[in-house]
Amino acid sequence: MQFLTDQPIDTAALVKRLLRRSDGALVVFEGVVRDHSEGKAVESIFYDAYRPMAEKEIAAIVEEVRRQWPDVAVDCVHRLGHLVVGDTSIAIACVSPHRAEAFEACRATIDRIKQTVPIWKKERTPDGEEWVGWQHQC
Amino acid sequence: MKVRLLFFAVLRDIVGKSEADVEVPDGTRAADLWQRLRGQYQQLAAYAQPPMTAVNESYVRPEVVLREGDEVAFIPPVCGG
Numbered sequence: 001m002q003f004l005t006d007q008p009i010d011t012a013a014l015v016k017r018l019l020r021r022s023d024g025a026l027v028v029f030e031g032v033v034r035d036h037s038e039g040k041a042v043e044s045i046f047y048d049a050y051r052p053m054a055e056k057e058i059a060a061i062v063e064e065v066r067r068q069w070p071d072v073a074v075d076c077v078h079r080l081g082h083l084v085v086g087d088t089s090i091a092i093a094c095v096s097p098h099r100a101e102a103f104e105a106c107r108a109t110i111d112r113i114k115q116t117v118p119i120w121k122k123e124r125t126p127d128g129e130e131w132v133g134w135q136h137q138c
Numbered sequence: 139m140k141v142r143l144l145f146f147a148v149l150r151d152i153v154g155k156s157e158a159d160v161e162v163p164d165g166t167r168a169a170d171l172w173q174r175l176r177g178q179y180q181q182l183a184a185y186a187q188p189p190m191t192a193v194n195e196s197y198v199r200p201e202v203v204l205r206e207g208d209e210v211a212f213i214p215p216v217c218g219g
Contacts, residue, residue, distance in 0.1 A: 031219045047218075048147050050211055053195040054218075078218060090219050110219055118192070118211075119218030120147035131148035133215035 003058040004051060006081050011091040018073050018095050025099035027106040031090040033083045037132070040125045047080045047089060050118040054078070057117040064112070065094075065105050072096040072105040078119060139164060139206040143171065147214050152181045168193060168210055169200035175212075189214050 011028060019026065033045050058076065065074050076092040083089055090113070094106040121132050140161055145153045153175070162171065172188035188200040190213040197213075204210065 048150075049218075050144065050146050050192070050195075050213070053192060053211070056195055114217065114219045116197070116216065117218045118146065118213050118216055120214060121217050122147070131151070131214065132217045134148045 003055055003062075003076060003078055004049060005077055005079055007079070009077050009079050009088045009091045011088065011093070014075055014077060014091055015093050015095075018075050018093050020073065020095065022097055023073070023095040024097050025095065025102040027094045027099070027102040029090075029092045029106050029110050030088045031110070033085050033087045033089060035085045037123055037125075040123075040127065042085065043124045043126070044082060044084045045089070045124070046082050046122040046129075047078075048120045048122070049078075049080050051080075054117050054119055058113060061109060061112045061117070065109050068108070069096070069101045069105040071098075072101050074105055074109055076109060076113070078113070078117075080119070139166075139204075141166075141171075141204050141206070141208045141210055143175075144209060144211040146211065149212060149214055152179050162204065166204050167201050168198065168204060171204075171210060172200065172212060188212055190216075 072094050074094045078090045092106055092109050094102040096102040122129050140159055143158045145156055150156050168191045169188050176182045191198055191200045192211045193208050
């Protein structure tokens with residue numbers, strides 16, 4: 001199982017691997033690097049991870065989502081390294097026979113990934129670079 | 139006993155390295171290692187409570203007692219996605 005990549009994300013390939021003939025719904029979420037954060041212009045973001053643990057944590061979340069929505073097939077890829085505005089940082093795809101479960105499962109997957117997976121981002125702004133979250137939460 | 143500390147993100151920047159092997163007495167808890175780091179690095183002095191803590195790639199309570207060879211990582215606030 002490999003959920004992390006240093007390469008640009010191929011969302012179409014992710015979907016193609018997942019989709020079954022019994023599926024009637026496909027929900028894709030992509031996280032994208034935006035050009036601002038809390039009032040500051042963002043030029044680029046560096047994503048860092050505790051890789052082996054992040055792989056395990058994402059695997060656990062995916063497993064949990066599969067258990068919670070047995071009809072849903074889910075997969076995701078998170079990109080690491082240096083990303084610029086407009087780049088996709090994460091893609092999650094959920095397929096199911098009907099749309100409700102696919103929407104719910106996709107939302108749950110991204111929300112849980114944001115909560116526990118050891119991945120960090122360092123934003124580059126005109127004022128310099130800063131690790132997101134460090135000043136506010138500790 | 140010896141344990142390995144791993145540093146990521148802001149902690150790697152502050153400490154200036156990505157890992158360190160440290161010698162600690164038996165009975166040392168992960169939280170004790172955090173207090174030791176706070177004593178060593180001025181930028182951490184304000185953070186009395188350890189951040190989320192992982193031992194051997196799993197989250198643990200900071201009070202967990204370490205064992206020889208454990209790999210300890212303090213996890214700054216995560217923000218994947």
